Amino acid sequence: NAGVTQTPKxxxxxxxxxxxxxxxxxxxxxxxxxxxxxxxxGLRLIYYSASEGTTDKGEVPNGYNVSRLNKREFSLRLxxxxxxxxxxxxxxxxxxxxxxxxFGPGTRLTVT
Amino acid sequence: xxxxxxxxxxxxxxxxxxxxxxxxxxVSGNPYLFxxxxxxxxxxxxxxxxxxxxxxxxxxxxxxxxxxKSQTSFHLKKPSALVSDSALYFCAVxxxxxxxxxxxxxxxxxxxxxxx
Numbered sequence: 001n002a003g004v005t006q007t008p009k010x011x012x013x014x015x016x017x018x019x020x021x022x023x024x025x026x027x028x029x030x031x032x033x034x035x036x037x038x039x040x041x042g043l044r045l046i047y048y049s050a051s052e053g054t055t056d057k058g059e060v061p062n063g064y065n066v067s068r069l070n071k072r073e074f075s076l077r078l079x080x081x082x083x084x085x086x087x088x089x090x091x092x093x094x095x096x097x098x099x100x101x102x103f104g105p106g107t108r109l110t111v112t
Numbered sequence: 113x114x115x116x117x118x119x120x121x122x123x124x125x126x127x128x129x130x131x132x133x134x135x136x137x138x139v140s141g142n143p144y145l146f147x148x149x150x151x152x153x154x155x156x157x158x159x160x161x162x163x164x165x166x167x168x169x170x171x172x173x174x175x176x177x178x179x180x181k182s183q184t185s186f187h188l189k190k191p192s193a194l195v196s197d198s199a200l201y202f203c204a205v206x207x208x209x210x211x212x213x214x215x216x217x218x219x220x221x222x223x224x225x226x227x228x
Contacts, residue, residue: 004155040121040220040221041220042116042202042218042219042220042221043156043202043204043216043218044218045215045216048215058215059215090155090156092155092156099144099146099161099163099206100158100161101156101158101216102158103155103156103157104155105153105154105155106153106154106155
C-alpha cells in the first residue's frame with residue numbers, strides 16, 4: 001500500500017495563478033483532511049471531508065476550494081494564488097471509528 | 113476556545129538521557145490528546161494517544177506520555193534518548209464531547225535535538 005500520496009511535491013506559482021493539489025489514499029479511509037503548515041504555527045486545518053460526498057470548512061478556508069472526487073481522492077484548489085498561501089500543504093486520512101490520522105509527504109508551495 | 117501550548121521551541125538532550133517534551137491544553141469537554149512526530153521533509157506520523165483509562169500511555173519507538181487532568185498537561189517522555197529521535201514533535205487535542213469531532217487543534221511544535 002502506498003498510503004497517502006500527494007502531487008506535486010514542489011510548486012512555484014506567480015500571484016494570481018491557479019493550481020490544484022492532488023491527494024489520494026489507498027487505505028479505504030472515510031475521512032480526509034487538508035492542512036497547511038507554517039513555521040511556528042503548527043498545522044491549521046483548511047478543509048476536511050468526513051465521508052465521500054461531504055466537505056466542510058476548517059480553521060483557514062479562505063482562498064481555497066476542495067473536491068472529494070471519490071472515496072480515494074480529495075483535491076485542494078487555489079483559484080488565485082497569493083503570497084500568503086506560501087506554505088507546506090499536507091493531506092491526511094482517517095479510518096471511521098479511529099483517531100489516528102495518516103499523512104502524506106506534503107507539497108511545498110511558493111507563491112511569488 | 114480549544115488550544116494547545118508547547119512552551120519550548122527546542123529541547124536539547126544528550127543521547128542516553130531521559131527526555132521530556134511539554135504540552136498543555138485547554139478544552140471545554142473531555143480531552144482526546146495526541147502526539148505526532150515529523151522527520152525532515154516527511155509527513156507527520158502518529159506516536160500515541162490518550163482517550164480514556166490509564167493516565168500513562170505507551171506508544172511507538174519507546175515513547176510514553178502522561179495525562180495530568182489537574183495540570184491540563186500531556187507531556188511526552190522517553191527514558192533514554194536516541195540520536196534518531198531528533199525530529200519535530202507535535203501535540204494535538206480534540207474535544208471528545210463535541211459532535212464536531214473531526215478537527216484537531218495542534219500545538220506549534222517542539223524541535224527535539226539529541227546530541228551524541
